[in-house]
Amino acid sequence: MERHNAEKRIEELRSLLNKYSYEYYVLDKPSVPDSEYDRLLKELQDLELEYPDLMTPDSPTQRVGGQILDMFRKVTHDIPMLSLGNAFNEADLRDFDRKVRQAVGDQYEYVCELKIDGLAVSLKYENGIFVRGATRGDGTTGEDITANLKTIHSIPLRLSQPLTLEVRGEAFMPKHSFLGLNMQRENNGEVLFANPRNAAAGSLRQLDPKIAASRKLDIFLYSIANAGGVNISSHSEGLDWLDTLGFKTNQERRKCDNIDEVIDYVNGWLERRPHLPYEIDGIVIKVNSFAQQEVLGTTVKSPRWSIAYKFPAEEVVTTLLDIELNVGRTGVVTPTAILEPVKVAGTTVGRATLHNEDLIREKDIRIGDTVVIKKAGDIIPEVVNVVLDQRTGEEVEFRMPTHCPECESELVRLEEEVALRCINPKCPAQIREGLIHFVSRNAMNIEGLGEKVIAQLFDEKLVEDVADLYRLEREQLLKLERMGEKSVSNLLQAIEKSKGNSLEKLLFGLGIRHVGAKAAKTLALEFQSMDRLVGTTVEELTSINEIGEKMADSVVTFFQQEEVLELIQELTVLGLNMEYTGVRPVVSSEDDESIFFGKTIVLTGKLEQLTRNEAKEKIEMFGGKVAGSVSKKTDLVIAGEDAGSKLKKAEELGITVWNEEKLVEELSRRN
Numbered sequence: 001m002e003r004h005n006a007e008k009r010i011e012e013l014r015s016l017l018n019k020y021s022y023e024y025y026v027l028d029k030p031s032v033p034d035s036e037y038d039r040l041l042k043e044l045q046d047l048e049l050e051y052p053d054l055m056t057p058d059s060p061t062q063r064v065g066g067q068i069l070d071m072f073r074k075v076t077h078d079i080p081m082l083s084l085g086n087a088f089n090e091a092d093l094r095d096f097d098r099k100v101r102q103a104v105g106d107q108y109e110y111v112c113e114l115k116i117d118g119l120a121v122s123l124k125y126e127n128g129i130f131v132r133g134a135t136r137g138d139g140t141t142g143e144d145i146t147a148n149l150k151t152i153h154s155i156p157l158r159l160s161q162p163l164t165l166e167v168r169g170e171a172f173m174p175k176h177s178f179l180g181l182n183m184q185r186e187n188n189g190e191v192l193f194a195n196p197r198n199a200a201a202g203s204l205r206q207l208d209p210k211i212a213a214s215r216k217l218d219i220f221l222y223s224i225a226n227a228g229g230v231n232i233s234s235h236s237e238g239l240d241w242l243d244t245l246g247f248k249t250n251q252e253r254r255k256c257d258n259i260d261e262v263i264d265y266v267n268g269w270l271e272r273r274p275h276l277p278y279e280i281d282g283i284v285i286k287v288n289s290f291a292q293q294e295v296l297g298t299t300v301k302s303p304r305w306s307i308a309y310k311f312p313a314e315e316v317v318t319t320l321l322d323i324e325l326n327v328g329r330t331g332v333v334t335p336t337a338i339l340e341p342v343k344v345a346g347t348t349v350g351r352a353t354l355h356n357e358d359l360i361r362e363k364d365i366r367i368g369d370t371v372v373i374k375k376a377g378d379i380i381p382e383v384v385n386v387v388l389d390q391r392t393g394e395e396v397e398f399r400m401p402t403h404c405p406e407c408e409s410e411l412v413r414l415e416e417e418v419a420l421r422c423i424n425p426k427c428p429a430q431i432r433e434g435l436i437h438f439v440s441r442n443a444m445n446i447e448g449l450g451e452k453v454i455a456q457l458f459d460e461k462l463v464e465d466v467a468d469l470y471r472l473e474r475e476q477l478l479k480l481e482r483m484g485e486k487s488v489s490n491l492l493q494a495i496e497k498s499k500g501n502s503l504e505k506l507l508f509g510l511g512i513r514h515v516g517a518k519a520a521k522t523l524a525l526e527f528q529s530m531d532r533l534v535g536t537t538v539e540e541l542t543s544i545n546e547i548g549e550k551m552a553d554s555v556v557t558f559f560q561q562e563e564v565l566e567l568i569q570e571l572t573v574l575g576l577n578m579e580y581t582g583v584r585p586v587v588s589s590e591d592d593e594s595i596f597f598g599k600t601i602v603l604t605g606k607l608e609q610l611t612r613n614e615a616k617e618k619i620e621m622f623g624g625k626v627a628g629s630v631s632k633k634t635d636l637v638i639a640g641e642d643a644g645s646k647l648k649k650a651e652e653l654g655i656t657v658w659n660e661e662k663l664v665e666e667l668s669r670r671n
């Protein structure tokens, strides 16, 4: 075809294909069969091949996924992408409404929308052409995922008017695409995605856009970030305008005149939610008038004119098959429920911690019971209650053993503790867990010594105490499972390197009761050397600001033990540094910080690896704020052993809950 004609035909084809895409993907009303679309697309592809210079970034041929990227570029959002405050019940919604009325009076309107469970993205158009799409990231900086977003057919590559604007919305994977994808992955023996949100996020974070193209993603736009000079005065007008430009917005939105209507809308969707073709995790409520939005303003994190009502956590019923006991580093014996695997909130759950015997009694949990489980804060599985009318009489009451399941020595319940402990210092479980602790990040930080390797070394009797780690030889390590030349060399190097660690790392690693990472640092700083610390007294210790009676006692008792002094002697001979050598500055990337950054965190229950103060300091170091009580403003609750009313409240409010292990893991990833 002649160039002149090709140019004309290309333009014609693009218009037609855009129109068909819009009808099919946005309006859900196709006007031509798929085969016709494919035929025209092929014609366009051929013409663009013949005249590559006529190719443009907004061509429909771009949707099939082009070149593989090396990495995603960082994008700074011109206008930050905030998130929303949460409401978990009617009272929260009424509270929100009261504040709105206080600020703007009684003349106002809400828009209620479905809260789509996907990931927030921002789309930028210049002169009507889609030029850049980005993830939310930490709200300030996201990643450029333009190539992947172009594969979403409901995103117009060219608008009906040559406008420059930025819009925001939620990219998601419809339920049927998700099911299809997982079926395909199962057939291929690939790991399944836990839920549509993860699948959508996983697809958009692929460097090869062809993968996103194959994943059938979709989008609903829900706000205009920046539309320079357009005359719109409310959110609902904005959404209607987005419709006219060719964007896909969610049509289930409703205007409500008061909070009662909002609550009706919320309750209606609580019931209808399972019938939607995509997942929602709540309802978003927004004050409609832009002028009133401005009066209400925003906090650093979220607008005051909007709130997200979160649906309650999913609860499911399953059978409790058994109760397993685990002995931790400090000898605490923890019961864990072994469950008939069941899907809860997107993942399969087979275990749930039962915390301690008191909790088992309180809930009257028996082996063989039908139990209701949920994920606290959608993360940690737990038994909510027993379904009593399903009891057959065959269920077996559980008794905590009187003796340690690992070493058979008698268990004791220390004063004021709910937990049962094995106090045999030679208990293999405690030694193994102690070794795992010794090599962990905050302690000696020996990379390559994971739990599995430690367990093998211990079972093979190659390592019986921490000193043995420094006596390991190449040949011994080579005999272990999955340990090749390279990993053995790396491991030996890491062990060697750890000898030079500053004193606090060794102190923390030794696992002195009540001495967490922060206290270890205080001790190392104050005493400068192991020698001086070994000879200290309770008086000297308690004169230090941050050290209380309990810790002082524990330190002194620790260093009075003959075995401890011998161990320190051995470690010195093996070449371990016993001096304080200064603090290593904390280096962390922006992304790493953001998990705690700006978050309000509440600590509750007994922490084992860190003291409250250490956890607080660490969280603050990464930009988080530690608060004393749980409220709607809380972002995260860290629940240690025997957490009580605060954990309960957090669950009622649907706040994310982590256990200590998860906290330590996240903190140490940033260390």
Ligand code: IVH
Pocket (backbone or CB within 6 Å): 081, 082, 083, 084, 085, 113, 114, 115, 116, 117, 118, 119, 120, 170, 222, 223, 284, 302, 303, 308
């Ligand atoms: S409005 C200032 N509307 O929920 C933030 N968000 O924390 C404006 N979401 O990050 C967000 N559906 O990813 C809004 N109809 C909807 C939404 C929605 C889903 C997501 C969005 C946001 C999070 C709220």
